[in-house]
Amino acid sequence: MKASTPRQRSEVLQRLAAEPLDLLVVGGGIVGSGIARDAAMRGLRTGLVDRYDFAFGTSSRSSRLLHGGLRYLEQGRVGLVREASLEKKVVRHIAPHLAQPLGFVFPAYQRAGRPLWQLRIGVKLYDLLCSGRNFQPSRGFNTRETLGMLPQLSPEGLLGAVRYSDALTNDARLVIDTIRSAALHGADVANRVEFITAERHGDTWVCQLRDHLTATPFMVRTRTIINATGPWAPQIPHSTVKLRLSKGIHLVVERSRLPVGEDAVVITEGKRILFVIPWGERVIVGTTDTDYTARPEDVAVNPEDIAYVLRTVNEAFPSLRLGRADILSSWAGLRALIANPDGTPSDISRAHEIRLNEPGWWDVSGGKLTTYRLMAEQTVDRILRYLGRPKGVCRTAAEPLLPTEADACYSNIVPPDFSRDAVVHYVQHEWALSLTDVFVRRTSWHYYHRDAAAKAEQVATWMAELCGWSDQRRREELAAYHRATEIVASAA
Numbered sequence: 001m002k003a004s005t006p007r008q009r010s011e012v013l014q015r016l017a018a019e020p021l022d023l024l025v026v027g028g029g030i031v032g033s034g035i036a037r038d039a040a041m042r043g044l045r046t047g048l049v050d051r052y053d054f055a056f057g058t059s060s061r062s063s064r065l066l067h068g069g070l071r072y073l074e075q076g077r078v079g080l081v082r083e084a085s086l087e088k089k090v091v092r093h094i095a096p097h098l099a100q101p102l103g104f105v106f107p108a109y110q111r112a113g114r115p116l117w118q119l120r121i122g123v124k125l126y127d128l129l130c131s132g133r134n135f136q137p138s139r140g141f142n143t144r145e146t147l148g149m150l151p152q153l154s155p156e157g158l159l160g161a162v163r164y165s166d167a168l169t170n171d172a173r174l175v176i177d178t179i180r181s182a183a184l185h186g187a188d189v190a191n192r193v194e195f196i197t198a199e200r201h202g203d204t205w206v207c208q209l210r211d212h213l214t215a216t217p218f219m220v221r222t223r224t225i226i227n228a229t230g231p232w233a234p235q236i237p238h239s240t241v242k243l244r245l246s247k248g249i250h251l252v253v254e255r256s257r258l259p260v261g262e263d264a265v266v267i268t269e270g271k272r273i274l275f276v277i278p279w280g281e282r283v284i285v286g287t288t289d290t291d292y293t294a295r296p297e298d299v300a301v302n303p304e305d306i307a308y309v310l311r312t313v314n315e316a317f318p319s320l321r322l323g324r325a326d327i328l329s330s331w332a333g334l335r336a337l338i339a340n341p342d343g344t345p346s347d348i349s350r351a352h353e354i355r356l357n358e359p360g361w362w363d364v365s366g367g368k369l370t371t372y373r374l375m376a377e378q379t380v381d382r383i384l385r386y387l388g389r390p391k392g393v394c395r396t397a398a399e400p401l402l403p404t405e406a407d408a409c410y411s412n413i414v415p416p417d418f419s420r421d422a423v424v425h426y427v428q429h430e431w432a433l434s435l436t437d438v439f440v441r442r443t444s445w446h447y448y449h450r451d452a453a454a455k456a457e458q459v460a461t462w463m464a465e466l467c468g469w470s471d472q473r474r475r476e477e478l479a480a481y482h483r484a485t486e487i488v489a490s491a492a
């Protein structure tokens with residue numbers, strides 16, 4: 001059944017306006033989509049809206065890892081690591097097409113503050129925290145073995161390495177497939193719909209929304225609201241969220257220029273760690289961590305970010321001499337770190353928080369991609385308690401995200417299928433309304449293909465046929481795509 005044709009979209013909006021909801025989820029990133037899926041599966045009449053596109057925010061700009069977070073062990077945050085370690089296995093179970101186990105080689109150097117023995121203990125503990133069974137068991141390597149695997153690695157002061165296991169995903173695809181699941185379970189979902197404000201009348205919230213496709217305001221009535229707008233959360237009326245935003249960027253380069261083998265490599269810069277992640281014929285390198293105070297929509301990679309990442313990679317692999325010309329594409333995202341009320345970083349800044357502000361209104365913030373399902377389960381438990389409904393059984397850890405393997409045929413970690421059929425699927429079944437929706441978030445074609453500009457022209461032509469765009473609209477879509485995906489205008 002087609003899920004996202006213009007007719008279906010207008011039916012969804014009509015239903016949202018006419019039939020009161022149990023729950024309105026504001027924000028279609030991974031957190032909002034996970035909550036909508038769980039709520040719909042537990043029988044709540046659920047709506048979900050996103051101001052831009054699903055996965056427009058941080059959830060399409062991460063490192064794409066399902067991970068426990070080895071480095072949090074250094075900080076003694078065993079509970080956080082255990083929670084995420086179990087959840088990465090859950091995602092592998094419910095969405096195997098979006099969770100590919102991946103080894104991480106972590107070299108130890110004399111000059112670095114992490115001795116090899118400490119890394120060896122750390123990765124063994126890491127295995128244990130996955131209920132004793134990680135995707136692959138960790139192991140250690142001496143210097144000769146390490147350089148055998150990674151001949152270009154700097155040998156100076158190298159003590160050896162460890163290898164541990166996490167998984168690679170496709171963040172935006174995880175969001176889209178979660179939203180597909182929510183819709184299959186009856187949630188009414190719409191992108192390009194902005195939450196403006198809400199007022200409480202008795203036990204009902206009356207919300208003002210705006211459909212940006214038709215520039216039409218409309219009202220929705222709902223018992224409960226979730227603010228899951230990530231970096232935008234403090235701007236939403238009634239929100240009490242205080243965040244510190246931190247920018248992280250990634251660069252994509254040809255794998256032939258950064259030959260890392262089958263495993264990812266952890267490289268260090270002082271106490272910071274960066275990942276070099278194999279991704280098909282490409283490699284993803286990141287990330288950075290710098291304070292950010294401008295509008296979340298405007299986050300972009302700048303020349304200093306690029307210089308920092310290239311410098312760190314070239315220190316780890318000195319013979320490669322990676323330069324700006326090697327960069328195929330890049331992205332920048334914002335960590336929404338929970339701050340104390342005075343704005344300073346909080347102890348729980350990397351954990352998540354579900355806060356009831358007013359009756360029927362929760363702010364859900366922080367956390368990470370890997371733990372989205374658990375955040376959703378905890379949130380929906382609270383909503384059901386508030387509504388006085390039976391908690392029921394949460395089935396999100398057991399039931400596959402998509403009903404059959406065939407449903408996942410256009411949902412990949414590495415994009416293989418550049419075809420008109422795929423574009424038809426994204427437009428008819430996955431709410432793709434613009435060229436960027438398809439080319440960046442449904443597929444990652446923009447990040448992956450060396451001839452991305454020519455491929456974008458082709459996709460714009462297919463979408464024009466499918467969506468009835470005029471030639472002027474087609475050209476506007478291309479211009480919008482180029483604006484949105486420019487690496488760094490000021491660094492050119």
Ligand SMILES: Cc1cc2nc3c(=O)[nH]c(=O)nc-3n(C[C@H](O)[C@H](O)[C@H](O)COP(=O)(O)OP(=O)(O)OC[C@H]3O[C@@H](n4cnc5c(N)ncnc54)[C@H](O)[C@@H]3O)c2cc1C
Pocket residue numbers: 026027028029030031032049050051052053054055056057058059060061062063064065066067193194195196228229230231232236246247248249287333334335336365366367368369370371
């Ligand atoms: C650089 C970086 C690397 C990361 N790497 C990893 C990783 O490898 N693994 C991992 O587990 N986690 C990772 N994370 C963390 C993870 O990406 C985030 O925790 C997660 O994506 C946050 O999702 P979210 O749904 O809270 O926010 P978002 O994805 O930002 O979603 C918020 C949504 O709200 C919408 N919105 C805003 N205002 C409104 C409005 N008024 N009305 C309607 N909708 C609105 C936006 O359009 C957006 O789509 C990383 C984060 C960063 C920044």
